[in-house]
Amino acid sequence: QVQLQESGPGLVKPSETLSLTCTVSGGSISSDYWNWIRQPPGKGLEWIGYLYHSGSTDYNPSLEGRVTISGDTSKNQFSLRLSSVTAADTAVYYCARALPNWNPPDYWGQGILVTVSS
Amino acid sequence: EIVLTQSPGTLSLSPGERATLSCRASQSVSTSYCNCLAWYQQKPGQAPRLLIYGASSRATGIPDRFSGSGSGTDFTLTVSRLEPEDFAVYYCQQYATPKGYTFGQGTNLEIK
Numbered sequence: 501q502v503q504l505q506e507s508g509p510g511l512v513k514p515s516e517t518l519s520l521t522c523t524v525s526g527g528s529i530s531s532d533y534w535n536w537i538r539q540p541p542g543k544g545l546e547w548i549g550y551l552y553h554s555g556s557t558d559y560n561p562s563l564e565g566r567v568t569i570s571g572d573t574s575k576n577q578f579s580l581r582l583s584s585v586t587a588a589d590t591a592v593y594y595c596a597r598a599l600p601n602w603n604p605p606d607y608w609g610q611g612i613l614v615t616v617s618s
Numbered sequence: 619e620i621v622l623t624q625s626p627g628t629l630s631l632s633p634g635e636r637a638t639l640s641c642r643a644s645q646s647v648s649t650s651y652c653n654c655l656a657w658y659q660q661k662p663g664q665a666p667r668l669l670i671y672g673a674s675s676r677a678t679g680i681p682d683r684f685s686g687s688g689s690g691t692d693f694t695l696t697v698s699r700l701e702p703e704d705f706a707v708y709y710c711q712q713y714a715t716p717k718g719y720t721f722g723q724g725t726n727l728e729i730k
Contacts, residue, residue: 535719545658545666545709547719558717561619594665602649604656604713606677608665 502527504595504609512589512616518582522595522609529571529578530554533598535605536569536580538591546591551578552600585616620644620712624722630730637697639725641710646690648673654714657686657695660724661706669708670695697727705729 508520522534529551536548549559551569559567563582571578582589592613596605621644631637639657647654653673658666668677670686673693683698697704710722 544723545711545721547721560718596665598713602651602654602713604654604668604671604711604719606668606671608667611665 502597502607504597504607506593506595506609506612508612508614510613510615512585512614513618514586514616515584518580518585518589518614518616520580520593520595520612520614522578522580524576524578524597527597527607528573529576530573532600533603534569534571534578535594535596535598537594537596537605537608538589539594539611540588540591548580548582548593550598587616590614590616619718620647620715620720622710622712622720622722624708624710624725626725627723628726628728630728631700632730633700633702635700637695637700637704637727639695639708639727641688641693641695641722643691643693643712647712647714648689649714652714653689654712655686655688655693656711656713657684658709658711659704659706660709666709700727702729 503525505523512518533550533552535550566583568581592611594611596608598605625640655673657670660666674686707724
């Protein structure tokens with residue numbers, strides 16, 4: 501069974517860079533699609549982007565330019581960096597796995613709340 | 619970007635009743651690869667749980683009272699007989715376009 505766990509700071513200052521890591525067990529980031537998805541408090545879900553084939557990425561066009569997703573196969577982890585954050589980036593951030601070949605995310609981490617505030 | 623519109627926003631029902639939730643896409647999410655539409659259930663403080671993928675296939679461990687149907691732009695999630703644990707928020711999600719998974723805004727299924 502695939503398990504994912506998000507980690508990182510719970511508080512980030514405006515204009516700074518949000519950095520989160522997802523540690524994967526029971527699966528390998530060298531295969532499958534590894535997603536970041538977020539949910540502002542009391543609101544719906546927004547896909548941020550994914551990592552696949554160990555180094556290729558696709559991002560939500562609304563965030564492209566501020567977002568970078570990368571992977572570390574030696575640690576079986578993948579990471580999210582979101583630059584120039586504002587209060588609108590306050591959300592629960594989830595990492596999630598999707599199988600290749602047109603499948604939705606099936607395994608999700610528990611989520612981590614990141615608040616953007618000075 | 620494909621926009622998904624869910625209806626109703628809130629559905630108030632009693633245990634034992636049948637629930638029908640709708641998801642409409644701004645353009646077709648059915649490709650030569652799949653009917654690329656999934657349904658998730660989310661309870662407070664928890665991550666979403668995948669219920670249905672490919673519009674009508676149940677995910678592992680999902681009870682058969684949950685069923686999905688539809689193709690193209692119109693999709694339905696049906697819960698045949700509501701159990702107390704089924705009251706939650708439900709989201710549809712399309713994965714037809716590589717550069718843009720999108721989610722609907724959610725339907726809150728609440729106890730009447």
